[in-house]
Amino acid sequence: MVRVRMADVAARAGVSTATVSMVLNGVNSTRISPQTQQRVREAAEAVGYKPNSVARSLRTQQTRMVGLISDTIATTPFAGRMLAGANDVAREQGHLVILVDTERDAVAERQALHALNGQRVDAIIYACMWHRVVEVPEGLPEDAVLLDCVAPAGGRAAVVPDERAGGMAAVRELVAAGHRRIAFLDAEERFDLVASRLRFEGYLEVLAEAGIEPDPALHVRAEPVASGGREAARRLLSLPVERRPTAMFCFNDRMAMGAYTAALHCGLSVPRDLSVVGYDDQQLVAAELDPPLTTVALPHYEMGRWAMEVALGLRQADPEVPHLMPCPIVRRASVSPPPAQFGD
Amino acid sequence: MVRVRMADVAARAGVSTATVSMVLNGVNSTRISPQTQQRVREAAEAVGYKPNSVARSLRTQQTRMVGLISDTIATTPFAGRMLAGANDVAREQGHLVILVDTERDAVAERQALHALNGQRVDAIIYACMWHRVVEVPEGLPEDAVLLDCVAPAGGRAAVVPDERAGGMAAVRELVAAGHRRIAFLDAEERFDLVASRLRFEGYLEVLAEAGIEPDPALHVRAEPVASGGREAARRLLSLPVERRPTAMFCFNDRMAMGAYTAALHCGLSVPRDLSVVGYDDQQLVAAELDPPLTTVALPHYEMGRWAMEVALGLRQADPEVPHLMPCPIVRRASVSPPPAQFGD
DNA sequence: CCCGGCTGTTTAATCGATTAACTGGAGGTT
DNA sequence: AACCTCCAGTTAATCGATTAAACAGCCGGG
Structure with a gap:
């Protein structure tokens, strides 16, 4: 060479x-x-x-590279789509992305910031794998873009999923099918998930909209994994039939997967006896379940694109209000009208 | 600033x-x-x-950056671990990684190579999300390292999982539990998966080792997703009891998930009536199944590390023979001795 | 008293581009 | 003839480091 x-x-x-x-x-x-x-x-x-881009960069003072700092973005399944979105925009604009995975370690974050600063990247995106409120690392430039997280103090461009609207869409789907006794299989509070609170708000809002009195017994919490969903669902399904839910909105697809198992164990069939809606649209879970799961998709790809567009100045962002990205509902086969005796 | x-x-x-x-x-x-x-x-x-690293790079002729070109690595769940491995080594060595996702598009690959060359990266890794034989893009430097793929012509440092040994480990696990009628739920040939052939070889080898005559009826193929596994398993479980398998080795965890469903539908319980072993160790599937699935892990993290170590010259690689990375078996709860009447 | 060697630091070339300022000559004007 | 305007480039400074070679003092030896 x-x-x-x-x-x-x-x-x-x-x-x-x-x-x-x-x-x-x-x-x-x-x-x-x-x-x-x-x-x-x-x-x-x-x-x-x-x-030689190095020489050009030295002279022009721009490197056409953007740094993407993430806590474990790469190691988690769905968040890869954020990367894909960011990458696509970068490529369209002739930029390259430097990916740094910090595993949430403050020292690693410091180092990453140093290294990226040293490389004089044109922009920085700070990404999380879950929708979170984060204490951004000291030294993160003012104009860094937050992806799937918000800073407690605000004042930074940020994009997060519109969880509230997503929760509403999920519950509306069930209400539209005729359900009135709709459970919410929520994540435990100790996980302190922003998403949990917002999706619940959406759930309540739609119930109110539909004139359904929320039944506290139908709001249950468990660890947001399959086994948690299974146990929570099992408890709900063992209620006397008139207090039992005919539909479950699950905090995520994994819990929905558990709900399926519980239904099967109780001799109930989805969706005939029980309708289920998940959240996340994880391909490996939602699409592979039997029957395929109706769920609400997390718009990771779109958020990735948005963040990169803002980072590259292609789009203006209001630093005071995080941008809410719509979560579209993905209709599959886990929702149907409730069994006749519960119909309206 | x-x-x-x-x-x-x-x-x-x-x-x-x-x-x-x-x-x-x-x-x-x-x-x-x-x-x-x-x-x-x-x-x-x-x-x-x-x-200013740009200036330093210009002078010293090394950028401390390595390019990682991948077909959709980021968008697929398990392969993210490869990235993590590569990233960790890079960080330990004070290097940064530039990630380019080409979606298998030849034009994008060409562009990526151009861009990385222009940035004068110190090394290049070419990664695939599945174990594949790939026609590497023209212009890929001689010393690029192949990750989870091999070039048909050879002559390049490459690392892939040791699928054959993995298949052997899986089947040994079943043989050790006392099974003699072990099915292999394979992927369809049209997917042309290297892994399929090698895992099957491992399967045959262990049967021979154990003095078990392979029954061709127990080697079935289906689309390597849950529904494919479900149907394949259903067919096998509807065989007359003396020809029915007591254990299934599945090409991947998703098929194993399908096998669980089929067993449930047939009123069989895993692992009491049917033992199942998967492959891939996909967290979202294997660990979340009920009972948790015994499976063979794909050593993505380790392969990522290996590739980066070779790329940075920390380790020597034989360009003639791809490095085979061991696939450890992950014991969970889906294997037990066969039902009494089949015991030995 | 001059020379050589050592110490501690500076000078200046270099990496490979970009770009503002300049130039030499043709052609046009008055 | 003197002067101006274009044209089609060129010259040289610059980006911010690294590093080989040079250099200024000082000390000791002959």
């Missing part, structure tokens, strides 16, 4: 490097005669010239 | 930039008096000097 410099192109074309630079970058192109341009381009081709 | 240059440090310390450079890099440090060193360091601290 020989090093070909701009000077080599210039020598071969019999011009100065300034001319080569102008031609190849299309700057001031009116000032260079077409013949010369042609010669330069041929020379560049002939010697196999590839511009 | 003011720009502090080395010259500013030099001015404040009353020395030349050469001295500052030597002190801060610890080069020739015996030649600089302790007092001066002290003064330089204080000055650097006082003005908040942060070295």
Whole structure:
């Protein structure tokens, strides 16, 4: 791999490097005669010239690289889509992304920030794998964009899923099918999930909208994994039939998976005897379940795109209010009208 | 954010930039008096000097960045662990990784290679999300490392999972529990998976080892997703009892998930009536199933580490033979001895 | 008293581009 | 003839580091 410099192109074309630079970058192109341009381009081709971005970056003071700091974004399944979204925009704009995974370690975050600063990246995105309120690391530039998290103090561009609207969409789906006894299988409070609170708000809002009195017994909490969902669902399904829910809105798809298991164990069939709606739209769970799960999708890809667009200045963001990205409902086959005796 | 240059440090310390450079890099440090060193360091601290890696890279001809090109690595759940492994090594070595997701698009790959070359990355890793034989893109440097794939022509450092040994481990687990009628729920051939062939080899090898005559009826193929596994398992479980398998080794965890469902539908309990072993160790599937699934883990993290270690020259690789990374078995609760009437 | 060697630091070249300022000559004007 | 305007480039400074080579003092030896 020989090093070909701009000077080599210039020598071969019999011009100065300034001319080569102008031609190849299309700057001031009116000032260079077409013949010369042609010669330069041929020379560049002939010697196999590839511009050195390091040198260019030094001179122009922009690197066309953006740093993406994340707590374990890469190691968690769904959040990869955020990366894909960010990456796509970056590519469209001729930028590269440097990914740093800090595993939530303050020291690693410090280091990452240092390294990215040293590389003089053009922008920084700070991403979380869950919707969270984060104490951003000291030294994070003012104009860094927060992805799937918000700063407690505000004042920073940020994008998060519209969990409240998502919760509403999920419950509306069930109400529309005719359900009135709708449980919410929530995550335990100790996980301190922003999403939990907001989805619950959405749940209550739609019940109110539909004139349904919320039954506290139907709001249960468990660890947000399959076994948690299973146990919670089991308890609900063992209620006397008139107090039993005909539908469950689950905090996430894994809990919904547990609800399926519980239903099966109770000899109930989904969706005939029990309708279920999940949240997250995790491919490996929602789509693979039997029957496929109706769920609310987390707009990771879109949030990734949004963050990168803001980072690159393609789009303006209001630093005072986090941008709420819609969570579309994904209809599959786990919702149907309630059994006849419960119908309205 | 003011720009502090080395010259500013030099001015404040009353020395030349050469001295500052030597002190801060610890080069020739015996030649600089302790007092001066002290003064330089204080000055650097006082003005908040942060070295500019772009300038350094230009001069030293190394960027301390490595490019990681992948087909959809980020968008697929398990492969994120490869990234984590690579990232960890990079960080330990003071390197940064530039991630490019090409979605298997040849044009995107070309572009990515161009961009990374332009950035003068110190090394390149080419990663796949599945174990595959790939036609590497033209222009991929000789010393690029292949991750989870091999080139048909060979001649390149590469690391892949040891699928054959993994298959052996899985089947040994079942044989050790006393099973003799062990099915292999394989992926369909049209998916053309290297893994499929190798795991099957491992399966046959262990049967031979145990003196079990392989029954062709127990080697079935289906789409490697839950529904495929469910149907395949259903067919096997509807065989007359003496020809029915007492255990299933599934090509992946999703198929195993399907096998669980089929067993449930047939009124069989896992592992009492049917033992199941999966492959991949996908957290969201294997660990969440009821009972938790015994499976073979794909060593993504370790492969990621290996690739980065080779890329950074920390470890030598034989370009003629791909490195085989062991796939450890993960024991959970889906294997038990066969029902009494089948015992040995 | 001059020379050589050592110490501690500086000078200046260099990495490979970008770009503001300049130039030499052709052509046009008055 | 003197002067101006374009044209088609070129010159040289610059980005911010690294590093080989040079250099200024000082000490000791002959």
